[in-house]
Amino acid sequence: MSGWTVTGLSWRDGTPRLTATDRQREHAREITPGMRIGWTVAGPRRCTGVRGSGRPRGCPYRELVAPEGRSSQCETCQRADPGLALARDRILDDGRSYRLYLAWFGPGLLKVGLTGEHRGTARLLDQAAPVFTFVGRGRLPAVRRAELTVAQAGLARERVPGSVKSAAWWGLPEVADRRHELARLRAEVLRLLADHGIELIPDGPLVDRTALLGLADGPPPAYRRITGLGPGATLAGTLRPAIGSHLFIDPAEGGPLLLDTRLLAGWGLAAGEVGGCSGLDLQACVRPTGPDTTQDALF
Structure with a gap:
């Protein structure tokens, strides 16, 4: 991936891929557990453009963006981004079919959301949802109303912050317990949405992706989170399974590192032999x- 600009890490067909572009072509590299990496970051950091399903x-302006933080788009591209427009309720109906999902991130951490039916389960994997299910489908206005109805009833949240998700990684219960909590929520939601104007999916499977995300045994008991990087920074080591947009890296020394790949977006990335992380x-x-201890150091 030498000389390319990173655009992000996303899941396609159940597989995480790190994508990059040279403005003419897009390159996607599959990320697999056990992969060894040696990356050097190059600047300046530039806008990654508009992301969408196509x-x-x-x-078009190759705008510079702030070197820190997870946002890698300039204001112009943010306004043109269909995904952001959807999240900000600026799209009323695009003619596509959407599905209403319920996601479980930990005990009491239940989320309701929507995703384009054409995307399959990609959005749930992007969000690193350990367990999820689909409960309805329909056009955007109806599915969005259903989402709001569930959230306003207090059954599930519309958003679960990354810090809350990651703090729950250390305490995920057994398979039966997490499935039971989501199944109970599904039953309540189906009762609430009866005659609500969407096609319900009463027997949608409860999909458990905890093992795929590398969370069956939880995260390392101690690690260092990468909060910033810039030109000349190096990343080297062995990758663990991707958790949504996050990667655990085991370097040769110093213990595991957790990288939110959104920090890489917009930077140039050169691959090669790298001695260590710096x-x-x-x-x-x-x-x-x-059990009562809170963890403020995450995300």
């Missing part, structure tokens, strides 16, 4: 010592 469009801002994260 072919990505590069920023030029990174790091924050220590450790397993909570008890």
Whole structure:
């Protein structure tokens, strides 16, 4: 991927792929557990353009974006991005079919959302949902109303912050317990949405992707989260399974590192032999010592 600009990590057909572009072509590299990487970051950081279900469009102005943070789009491209427009309720009806989903991220962490039917389960994997199910389908206005109805009834949240998700990784219960909690929510939601104007999916499977995300045994008991990087920074080591947009890297020394790949978006990335990790801002994260202990160091 030498000389390319990173656009992000996304799931396609159940597989995580790191994508990059040279403005003429897009390159996608499959990310697999056990893969060894040696990356050097190059700048400046530029807008990654417009993301959507079709072919990505590069920023026509090649705008510079802030070197820190997870946002890699300039204001112009943000306004043109269909995904952001959908999230901000600026699209009323695009003629497509959408599905209403319920996702479980940990005990009591239940989310309701919608995704384009053409995307399959990609959005749930992008969000690193350990368990999920689909409960309805229909045109966007009806599915959005159903989403709001479930959220306003207090059955599930519309958003679960990344810090809350990752703090729950250390305490995921057994398979039967997590499936039971989601099944109970599904039953309540189906009762609530009867005659609500969408086609219900009463027998949608409860899909458990905990093992695929590498969370069957939880995350490492201690690791360092990468909070910043810039030109000249290096990343080297062995990858664990991708968790949504996040990668655990086991370097030769110093213990595991957690990388939110959105920090890489917009930077140039050169692949090659790298001796170790350097030029990174790091924050220590450790397993909570008890059930009532909160963890503020994550995300």
